Amino acid sequence: MNDLNEFDVVVVGGGPAGLGAACAAAACGRAVGLVDDTPWLGGQIWRGQKGRPWQALEWIERFKACGAKLLDNTSVIATPQRGVLMAEKDGNPCEIRYAKLVLATGARELFLPFPGWTLPGVIGPGGMQSLVKHGWPVKDQRVVVAGSGPLLLAVAAGLRQYGAHVVSVVEQAPRSSVLQFGFSLRSHPSKLWQAARIKMGLLGVPYRCGAWPAKAEGSDNVGSVTLTDGHKTWTEECNLLACGFGLVPNVELPLAAGCELKDGFVQVNEWQATSVTGIYCAGEPTGIGGADCALVEGQIAGYAASGQPAPAESLFILRARWHKFRAALARAFALRPEVKQLATDSTLLCRCEDVTVGQMRQHTNWRDAKLQTRCGMGSCQGRICGAAAKEVLGWGMESVRPPILPARVQSLIVKAK
Amino acid sequence: MAEEVKLRVNGKELTVAPGTIVAAAIRIAGVTRFRTSLTGFPRGPLCGMGICMECCVTINGREHCRSCQTLCEPGMEVRTGE
Numbered sequence: 001m002n003d004l005n006e007f008d009v010v011v012v013g014g015g016p017a018g019l020g021a022a023c024a025a026a027a028c029g030r031a032v033g034l035v036d037d038t039p040w041l042g043g044q045i046w047r048g049q050k051g052r053p054w055q056a057l058e059w060i061e062r063f064k065a066c067g068a069k070l071l072d073n074t075s076v077i078a079t080p081q082r083g084v085l086m087a088e089k090d091g092n093p094c095e096i097r098y099a100k101l102v103l104a105t106g107a108r109e110l111f112l113p114f115p116g117w118t119l120p121g122v123i124g125p126g127g128m129q130s131l132v133k134h135g136w137p138v139k140d141q142r143v144v145v146a147g148s149g150p151l152l153l154a155v156a157a158g159l160r161q162y163g164a165h166v167v168s169v170v171e172q173a174p175r176s177s178v179l180q181f182g183f184s185l186r187s188h189p190s191k192l193w194q195a196a197r198i199k200m201g202l203l204g205v206p207y208r209c210g211a212w213p214a215k216a217e218g219s220d221n222v223g224s225v226t227l228t229d230g231h232k233t234w235t236e237e238c239n240l241l242a243c244g245f246g247l248v249p250n251v252e253l254p255l256a257a258g259c260e261l262k263d264g265f266v267q268v269n270e271w272q273a274t275s276v277t278g279i280y281c282a283g284e285p286t287g288i289g290g291a292d293c294a295l296v297e298g299q300i301a302g303y304a305a306s307g308q309p310a311p312a313e314s315l316f317i318l319r320a321r322w323h324k325f326r327a328a329l330a331r332a333f334a335l336r337p338e339v340k341q342l343a344t345d346s347t348l349l350c351r352c353e354d355v356t357v358g359q360m361r362q363h364t365n366w367r368d369a370k371l372q373t374r375c376g377m378g379s380c381q382g383r384i385c386g387a388a389a390k391e392v393l394g395w396g397m398e399s400v401r402p403p404i405l406p407a408r409v410q411s412l413i414v415k416a417k
Numbered sequence: 418m419a420e421e422v423k424l425r426v427n428g429k430e431l432t433v434a435p436g437t438i439v440a441a442a443i444r445i446a447g448v449t450r451f452r453t454s455l456t457g458f459p460r461g462p463l464c465g466m467g468i469c470m471e472c473c474v475t476i477n478g479r480e481h482c483r484s485c486q487t488l489c490e491p492g493m494e495v496r497t498g499e
Contacts, residue, residue: 037467039488044466091479108468120449120461127465131485135437137445220459221449250468351463351471354455379470379481384463406470406481 005071006097007033009305010085012076012253013104015043016291017283019059020298021102021305022068028306032068033096035087037075037405043106044126045291048133059295071096077411078402079257082278086402086411093411100278100305103254103266104298107284109244110387113349113357114342116216116225117243125155125242132162139163143240144225146170146213148333150181150195155242156205157198167236168206170227172245173333175209181332188325190292212339216241230338246333248387249285255400271312272301280305289326296322340391349392350385352378357392365395379406424493439484439495440465440472451484452498474498 009025011018014036022034040047041063046056063070071089076096078086085096109124116122123131125145132138143164145156148171156169171178185192211229216222226235251259254266260275261267266285268274274281280301283294296319303312343349345358353374363369366376366389375389376382376397381404386397403412421432426446433442440462443451450459451472462472467486475496476482484495 038486108464108466111463118454118458118460120451120459123462124464124466127462127485130465131438131440131462134488135433135441135445137441221461351454351460351469354458379473380468383468 005033005094007031007069007099009033009100009102009302010035010096010098011068011102011104011302012036012085013043013106013283014038014041014070014072015045015104015106015283015294016056016059017106017294017298017301018043018102018104019063020295021104021280021282021302023059023062023066024299024302024311025100025102025306026066026068028303028308030306032066033071033098034063034068035071035074035076035085035096037073039073041070041072044130045106047130055291055295075405075407076253077404077407079253088405088407088411091408091411093408100280101257102272102280102282102298102301102305103257103259103274103285104281104283104294104301105250105253105285106294107247107249107288108383108387110246110248110391111243111384112245112339112342112391113347113388114213114215115344115347116218116222118348118351119216119218119222120220121218121222121239122216122241122243124244125151126244126247128240128242129155129158132159132164138240140165141240142167142236142238143242144168144170144213144227144236144238145242146225146227147242147244147246148172148335148339149244149246150329150333151244151247152242153195153198153202153207157202159242160202160205164240166202166205167238168208168227169202170211170213171207171209172212172336172339173209174336177332177334178209181328184325184328184332187321188292191325212336212342213241213243214342245335245339245391247284247288249288251285252381252383252400252404254279254281254285256402256404270316271304271309272297273304287323287326288329289322290329293319293322293326335391343392349388350375350378350382352380352385355385360389360393366397381406422489422491424489424491424495426495427497433489437489439474439476439482439487439489439493442489443474443484443495443497448497450497
């Protein structure tokens with residue numbers, strides 16, 4: 001075990017919020033450790049060398065120069081006691097000690113079950129973007145991008161750059177909401193510019209609002225998707241279906257650390273402090289607001305965790321602006337009831353344990369369903385089905401047990417000692 | 418720029434660009450079935466960011482490795498769950 005991992009401030013997550021927090025804390029002279037479970041910096045949103053926005057490059061450079069220590073490829077698996085994180089790096093256990101902790105664990109995509117959603121080739125849009133940046137071949141592939149959120153357009157534009165044939169982009173939100181959201185971007189010039197650039201990259205690709213996937217078909221890989229607007233249905237041939245219905249926060253670690261949640265998000269005060277003394281949270285776990293919002297919140301958390309209220313306070317106005325953007329985002333891309341009811345009784349909900357929606361419907365809460373069906377007990381630990389169940393059944397996973405990520409038995413034995 | 422990376426997917430030799438993740442190498446090798454589900458159906462990556470575990474394969478003899486979070490390295494032996 002490496003006992004050198006002791007820091008004034010430990011930041012978990014190397015995305016915009018985590019980078020912001022680490023740089024801010026380091027600027028205050030604190031010994032900072034940044035833990036990330038990937039081999040690269042920037043989180044999911046800034047992943048990949050190619051096509052990173054200038055802002056990402058700037059912050060990654062700033063981080064590298066700030067003096068913080070990067071603990072990459074390191075997954076936090078438990079919070080055994082205050083001040084200590086148990087982690088695993090390359091399959092080996094390690095302990096990380098902190099005085100203050102900033103949780104910047106980001107978000108994942110929301111997947112809603114529909115017939116065929118378990119076929120290979122049906123991938124989350126953000127996930128597909130990450131895969132493509134790391135070499136997943138899409139040249140001349142027919143891709144349909146479906147689901148919800150501004151990410152769909154960004155992903156479609158990105159896929160096109162890599163030579164994919166984007167057949168169509170299908171957004172479940174009504175056209176009126178999307179237009180209104182576009183209009184609200186006028187108060188965020190950087191976003192407007194981004195939106196315009198994305199639109200330019202998509203010229204000639206149909207962007208269809210008020211429609212969603214009804215089913216996907218194929219044998220060893222997706223071959224087609226049937227789309228609907230509630231009245232008419234049509235089928236598009238495709239080799240890839242990028243489908244996701246927005247983002248859900250990664251709150252497993254905050255929950256395990258004892259942080260209180262409200263409406264599914266980690267509750268924080270103006271200093272980004274959670275209900276647990278000494279633990280801060282920033283970015284998507286506190287509300288889905290995007291990279292710019294996360295960056296500002298992260299810096300505030302980093303300064304606050306270093307006991308420097310003045311520089312934190314100077315960012316409050318900027319944060320308030322991004323919180324307006326965050327609210328507009330939630331309003332515009334609210335999920336319509338139809339997309340929560342796409343699964344039939346035989347559609348799988350839990351992909352790890354192959355539990356169908358029909359089996360789940362025989363129960364009235366997560367605990368019973370878990371005991372009877374094993375849903376959520378597979379290797380994703382309910383991250384996919386727990387979030388889906390909340391939307392589809394109205395109830396889902398409520399608590400977290402260590403290890404937070406699948407870990408080797410050896411690491412757990414060390415933890416028990 | 419670093420040299421290209423040579424590895425093997427299900428015994429098939431493959432050369433990929435540096436920075437390629439194992440999941441991409443598997444797809445380049447023509448494989449769509451990363452694992453087989455409990456009830457026998459093919460599965461491939463879903464989340465692409467290390468959460469869903471659908472892309473787990475055996476890398477250098479170690480089972481249940483997330484192929485979407487692992488960079489290709491020279492001489493790697495990758496096995497999918499056919």
